[in-house]
Amino acid sequence: xxxxxxxxxxxxxxxxxxxxxxxxxxxxxxxxxxxxxxxxxxxxxxxxxxxxxxxxxxxxxxxxxxxxxxxxxxxxxxxxxxxxxxxxxxxxxxxxxxxxxxxxxxxxxxxxxxxxxxxxxxxxxxxxxxxxxxxxxxxxxxxxxxxxxxx
Numbered sequence: 001x002x003x004x005x006x007x008x009x010x011x012x013x014x015x016x017x018x019x020x021x022x023x024x025x026x027x028x029x030x031x032x033x034x035x036x037x038x039x040x041x042x043x044x045x046x047x048x049x050x051x052x053x054x055x056x057x058x059x060x061x062x063x064x065x066x067x068x069x070x071x072x073x074x075x076x077x078x079x080x081x082x083x084x085x086x087x088x089x090x091x092x093x094x095x096x097x098x099x100x101x102x103x104x105x106x107x108x109x110x111x112x113x114x115x116x117x118x119x120x121x122x123x124x125x126x127x128x129x130x131x132x133x134x135x136x137x138x139x140x141x142x143x144x145x146x147x148x149x150x151x
Contacts, residue, residue, distance in 0.1 A: 023101055024096050026136065027129045028091065028103065030135075031103055034046070035089065035107070038084050039084040041083060043074065047067070047070065049137060050067045050070050051137035053067075054066060054137075054138055059143045060076065081113050082118070083111065085116055086110045087108065087109040088107070088109075089105050090107075091105050099131040100128060100129065100130055100139075101129045102126065102127070102128050103125075104125070104126050108120050108121070109123075122145075123146060124146055125142075128140040
């Protein structure tokens with residue numbers, strides 16, 4: 001009887017970990033979609049990723065911003081004639097709890113002008129994704145530059 005109980009607990013734990021992995025995997029795919037929207041300058045697509053009650057602190061803003069200002073940083077680049085040329089995402093950590101997934105990663109991006117010149121810059125990004133009826137949306141986040149000694 002004791003072995004059966006232990007087996008049942010192990011099965012429950014395994015299925016819980018599997019669900020966690022599936023939820024986190026779904027959100028990591030959305031993190032990549034986020035950057036594809038930025039690269040394509042698809043502001044409407046980009047806005048679909050953000051919850052109406054979002055508040056976060058992007059490095060481009062001196063104070064926290066809400067959803068109505070979430071594309072300001074992309075517009076700053078495009079107003080200067082720059083576009084995202086390339087990016088790479090390096091996962092640092094993620095955690096699924098209840099209806100939330102928190103992601104932490106380093107993003108190295110190259111923004112270029114019409115001649116496609118630019119130098120790589122790395123930032124640290126944290127997003128908090130909340131499950132909504134149609135999937136996941138970002139409810140909070142923050143970004144900061146990386147010091148040269150970081151990955």
